[in-house]
Amino acid sequence: MIEPLSYYIDGINNKDRIVLSRAITLIESTVPAHRVVANQLIEYCLKQEKQSKRIGITGSPGVGKSTFINALGAEIIANSQSLAILAIDPSSTITKGSILGDKTRMYEIAYHKDVFIRPTASSNYLGGIAQNTYQTILLCEAFGFDYILIETVGVGQSEIEIKHLTDLFMLLVLPNSGDELQGIKRGVMELADIIIINKADKANEQQAKISVAQLKSVLPLLNYQNKEWNNIVLQTSSIEKIGIDNTLKYIESYFSKVNIESIRKQQLLSWKNNLVIQLIQEKIMSNKNIKTIIDEFLANDAYSYKQIQKINTQLESLINKLDS
Amino acid sequence: MIEPLSYYIDGINNKDRIVLSRAITLIESTVPAHRVVANQLIEYCLKQEKQSKRIGITGSPGVGKSTFINALGAEIIANSQSLAILAIDPSSTITKGSILGDKTRMYEIAYHKDVFIRPTASSNYLGGIAQNTYQTILLCEAFGFDYILIETVGVGQSEIEIKHLTDLFMLLVLPNSGDELQGIKRGVMELADIIIINKADKANEQQAKISVAQLKSVLPLLNYQNKEWNNIVLQTSSIEKIGIDNTLKYIESYFSKVNIESIRKQQLLSWKNNLVIQLIQEKIMSNKNIKTIIDEFLANDAYSYKQIQKINTQLESLINKLDS
8 A cells, every 4th residue: 555745745744653654664665656656755855954963873782782872862852852763683684673672771762752763674685774774864854853873783784884874973882801802893993983882880990991091092093084073982881871971962063073964965875876786786687588597507506617607608798788 | 917727726636725825815806817717716626525514603793703713623623623714804895804813812723734714805796705705615625624614703694695605503692691682683593503602601600501591492482494403502611611522512413414415505506696696796887888877877966756767767778678
């Protein structure tokens, strides 16, 4: 069942959360008729003058992302601001969802009227996470949320995708004896605008101090690319609510210093690039001549150098038709 | 500089590690002339009668993967078996490599004559990690290693790729108060043939027991798909060398029970599928008409619904030429 464009636009303008949820489901759809309305809706959203702070939050499992978001979110709503939380789980491609839900960890904010929480469906194709998330961000922004927090699990490709669609990228790490710094990969550290040592609870104070010192000594070695901001290390205890207000101050300071317009231009370009690659993939992979070549190649369950030569030749002569 | 096929074949047969290293570099190359030799070499490797135990090892940063591999590796070489360790870091696409190397954690085995350690370069295209890793596995197998351990960081897409190219998939987790079980995603747990509670050191004994009990209670809820093996939970202390010999026994038991031939057939098919998608991508994305359409779309740094309609029409009419 598909609603007309006006249904979604009106619902978003009237701050109707049920419509927002349905709009997100719409943009995640790959059905052509849904895509037509979805694309029009995205165009509408991009034209709105509203601007949210788009913040990516990442870190390994167990680092306390949900508890941190609970504490930061409570601080944000205490300042009379609203927020949307988008949770992405790139690992759930086989059976979706985690064993326990995250809402229990966001107990302070999960049912607050100014808070909207939504898991983002992962997707089977390259760049699919970014594709859906970016459009969901645009919907939430048009809806008028002041903050949009995008939580992602794991250390991998998804971080790099999320980096490209947020304004500010935060990495959460644990206070450790230093022995474990090696586990944080350079690639992800270089993306982080703010590194947070979370779980710096009173009991871990000493360890946290050592971690801060260590990370600070590492910062100058990183190839951090933002010229308008110096990447920093902060410490928080999300459970004891230590350092959360300070973190929010740094977030606001970040947004006052960077050129949001140029960041947004980059995000749109990165998304458009993603989109066009996806369109090409979909069309190519559903072409019947391409399918025939693939099927023939896979029907033979052995491997030979000649097979590779053959499929290369077949693909080349087929794709050469594009030049005719 | 490219060597003839015979150079690589002779080197592998003579157990020359320098040649093995160069062969891995060769198969990672995308230069067409290199690919020709690489494909012939892969065909040769697949024809050899040798068979390694291919084991994927994954877990979050800080869970102690390298220390575990050090302990398991020491046990393997104590049994007069040889092993290759391939380390994959999918997060290192921006600047490669971690802050500290992993070899320091593998101090017992890193310089042993029967051990070969090699990081696998990640790659920019979809399935690139799996592509290179699979071919590296084939080279190491032809070289004659008894075990091939493939270490991968993070919780995400790379796990699923690695699952498809190993015979046995192990997930390492930390002993926790149970509070943090939610961090381990169901998708990854369902892939694991053996779940290891690592860092079950004497000091953490109580926590480890609780974790084992918890995970065992979760196992029946998982959609584990291997009919020839029951997924199990074990506990180890890699530092105190507790449970390592037991783990190796379970690994051997696994290999005595499963049908390796059908697993290998599946691996080859999955790799061939990957390979053909990559070949298509490369050829399509380097086509000049496709490039023109993309460039025109990206040159406009706004977004409109009409643009999407236009590029859809352009791509469709171009790709329709494949049917002519």
